[in-house]
Amino acid sequence: MNKKISVVSILPGILYVLCLFALLTGSRGYLKETPSYLDNVRRIDQVTALTGGEESDISLPHNFSPLAARTPVTLTVEFLVDDSECLYVKSVYAPLKVYVNDILVYTSGQEGSFPKFMDDPATTVAAIPLDRFSGTVRLRFEYLSPRTRNTLTVQPFLVGPLADVLNSLLEIMGYPFIISLVQITLGLLLIFMAMAIVFFERKGVVFLYLGLSSLNVGVWCFGECNLTGLFIPNPTLLYLLAFMGLYTIPVPLLLFAFTMISFHDARPLHFLCLVDLYAAAIAFLLQLLGIAGFSQSLRFFHVLVPLTLLFLAGYILYEGLRYKNWLARKFFLPMAVLTISAILEVVNYSVRFTNVLSSIFQIGAIIFTLMTGIIGGLVIRDALRLKEQKQQLAFEVSLMENQIEEQKKYHQALLQNAKAVKEQRHDLRHHLAVIQRYNQEGEEHLLAEYLDTLIAKIPSEQKMNYCENAAVNAIVSHYAAIAEEKGIECSIRLMVPEHLEQITDSSLCVIFGNLFENAIEACAGMTEGKKFIRLNSSLQYKTLVITLDNSFNGKFKEKDGRLISSKHGDFGIGTGSVAAVAQQHGGVAKFETDGFVFLSSVYVRL
Numbered sequence: 275m276n277k278k279i280s281v282v283s284i285l286p287g288i289l290y291v292l293c294l295f296a297l298l299t300g301s302r303g304y305l306k307e308t309p310s311y312l313d314n315v316r317r318i319d320q321v322t323a324l325t326g327g328e329e330s331d332i333s334l335p336h337n338f339s340p341l342a343a344r345t346p347v348t349l350t351v352e353f354l355v356d357d358s359e360c361l362y363v364k365s366v367y368a369p370l371k372v373y374v375n376d377i378l379v380y381t382s383g384q385e386g387s388f389p390k391f392m393d394d395p396a397t398t399v400a401a402i403p404l405d406r407f408s409g410t411v412r413l414r415f416e417y418l419s420p421r422t423r424n425t426l427t428v429q430p431f432l433v434g435p436l437a438d439v440l441n442s443l444l445e446i447m448g449y450p451f452i453i454s455l456v457q458i459t460l461g462l463l464l465i466f467m468a469m470a471i472v473f474f475e476r477k478g479v480v481f482l483y484l485g486l487s488s489l490n491v492g493v494w495c496f497g498e499c500n501l502t503g504l505f506i507p508n509p510t511l512l513y514l515l516a517f518m519g520l521y522t523i524p525v526p527l528l529l530f531a532f533t534m535i536s537f538h539d540a541r542p543l544h545f546l547c548l549v550d551l552y553a554a555a556i557a558f559l560l561q562l563l564g565i566a567g568f569s570q571s572l573r574f575f576h577v578l579v580p581l582t583l584l585f586l587a588g589y590i591l592y593e594g595l596r597y598k599n600w601l602a603r604k605f606f607l608p609m610a611v612l613t614i615s616a617i618l619e620v621v622n623y624s625v626r627f628t629n630v631l632s633s634i635f636q637i638g639a640i641i642f643t644l645m646t647g648i649i650g651g652l653v654i655r656d657a658l659r660l661k662e663q664k665q666q667l668a669f670e671v672s673l674m675e676n677q678i679e680e681q682k683k684y685h686q687a688l689l690q691n692a693k694a695v696k697e698q699r700h701d702l703r704h705h706l707a708v709i710q711r712y713n714q715e716g717e718e719h720l721l722a723e724y725l726d727t728l729i730a731k732i733p734s735e736q737k738m739n740y741c742e743n744a745a746v747n748a749i750v751s752h753y754a755a756i757a758e759e760k761g762i763e764c765s766i767r768l769m770v771p772e773h774l775e776q777i778t779d780s781s782l783c784v785i786f787g788n789l790f791e792n793a794i795e796a797c798a799g800m801t802e803g804k805k806f807i808r809l810n811s812s813l814q815y816k817t818l819v820i821t822l823d824n825s826f827n828g829k830f831k832e833k834d835g836r837l838i839s840s841k842h843g844d845f846g847i848g849t850g851s852v853a854a855v856a857q858q859h860g861g862v863a864k865f866e867t868d869g870f871v872f873l874s875s876v877y878v879r880l
Contacts, residue, residue, distance in 0.1 A: 315434035396513030457492030494519030745779035793824035
């Protein structure tokens with residue numbers, strides 16, 4: 275038999291294919307071997323280099339290696355410029371001075387311009403205005419090699435109008451830059467979503483971890499993108515953001531995994547999470563102490579992060595196959611996409627088959643976030659529905675218990691009446707025997723006195739028959755007697771048929787019992803004023819109308835239009851049961867206050 279495949283079940287797979295196609299198509303601009311520039315932007319890639327007293331002609335990009343720390347490297351070139359153009363330069367962990375016709379026009383990474391806990395300045399980019407120069411000029415770039423590595427990397431320089439230079443850089447790096455902003459925005463939205471959902475479902479915290487994961491990737495790529503440096507001229511801040519985002523990527527992913535997926539044994543993931551946390555903390559500490567910079571610990575995390583993701587993907591697969599865990603099976607595909615993209619990105623750092631680093635992992639990360647967000651959303655939706663069903667079931671059980679309790683009170687009242695009748699029958703035999711003896715002996719005077727005594731002992735009020743319905747009559751009689759004992763004045767006028775097909779006697783007992791009991795408790799809480807209860811019911815147009823007004827101390831709490839119980843500080847169970855019974859029978863229950871009078875109205879369709 276063919277099973278129907280719902281659109282929801284195949285939506286993650288469809289999204290994966292569409293995102294992969296869109297991202298790969300959109301990234302074609304920076305997956306080329308050589309980046310292209312606008313016609314007005316020229317590339318300076320042929321320069322003369324002076325290193326250690328030796329001069330040579332080189333092509334950029336170029337790696338000078340091996341070099342001792344702070345080895346001077348000077349590049350010179352003559353180039354035709356216009357006063358409306360600018361010069362784009364980039365320096366990787368190396369101090370730089372730029373001269374035009376022996377005039378210093380730009381410096382970066384000089385001693386004192388970056389924090390003491392950094393041995394080398396962060397990577398800097400700049401667009402230097404050439405508004406004072408026109409024609410053929412002599413450009414000189416003076417570098418000092420890094421302390422933390424024995425290689426100085428020099429990228430080609432760009433010359434052209436500022437707008438054209440920015441457009442060229444946007445064509446090359448705009449896509450990963452925009453994706454990083456999307457990831458940051460998506461991460462913040464998921465975090466805010468988690469804060470809203472967690473109040474209703476504790477598993478909503480997974481969106482927090484997913485949001486932090488997306489935020490980490492976005493911050494890493496945002497800080498690493500050269501284009502960011504042109505808009506935020508704070509290389510140290512971008513340096514810290516980039517590495518902090520990269521080093522902490524695995525932690526929220528691990529937290530997400532063992533929160534969302536109920537692993538049979540989550541200890542390996544807990545241990546791995548601690549390893550990643552301590553590794554990131556140690557890297558931060560080494561950077562702050564100036565012992566080892568982030569650029570030096572990068573290789574370690576190039577191994578740790580992919581291995582963590584690889585282990586997590588494998589453990590999810592093992593959980594799904596070994597224990598038939600359906601959640602693990604659902605999350606394996608997006609986890610595999612993220613893991614493969616991480617491995618390819620590490621390879622890209624060495625092979626450089628793309629011009630922009632982190633671009634491959636960005637593609638995998640955004641696919642992972644979207645797929646996981648959809649799957650997680652469906653899981654949370656199902657969890658909320660299940661929770662709602664459990665709450666409904668719990669309420670129905672509570673309502674049933676309430677009905678049983680009212681039935682117990684009803685039967686207790688019947689037993690008390692039966693006991694009273696039995697006692698009266700027993701006493702009646704003695705009274706009749708005494709009357710018979712006085713009558714036989716002709717002691718009329720004693721007989722009259724005895725009869726007067728019996729009559730005086732008979733209650734002045736006759737046992738009330740409030741309505742034709744025996745159950746309602748019993749429960750009302752029970753609470754009316756309690757009210758009388760407490761000195762509460764009662765006025766009761768009821769019209770309830772003996773038998774109603776549309777509503778059970780137990781449901782009627784729930785309504786009358788809870789209304790009367792709440793009214794007695796409210797009157798008992800009064801310290802001054804007249805205590806009264808007025809209970810009425812009538813049949814109008816196939817609707818049973820029940821009203822109960824009672825005095826109270828005038829103090830009440832209200833939330834979302836509902837009254838709060840004074841006993842336990844939450845919505846009243848009694849009034850909730852009354853409202854539920856009324857709603858089940860096509861009616862409604864209203865509870866209002868008018869000064870020092872509490873007004874209850876219940877409508878039940880028959």
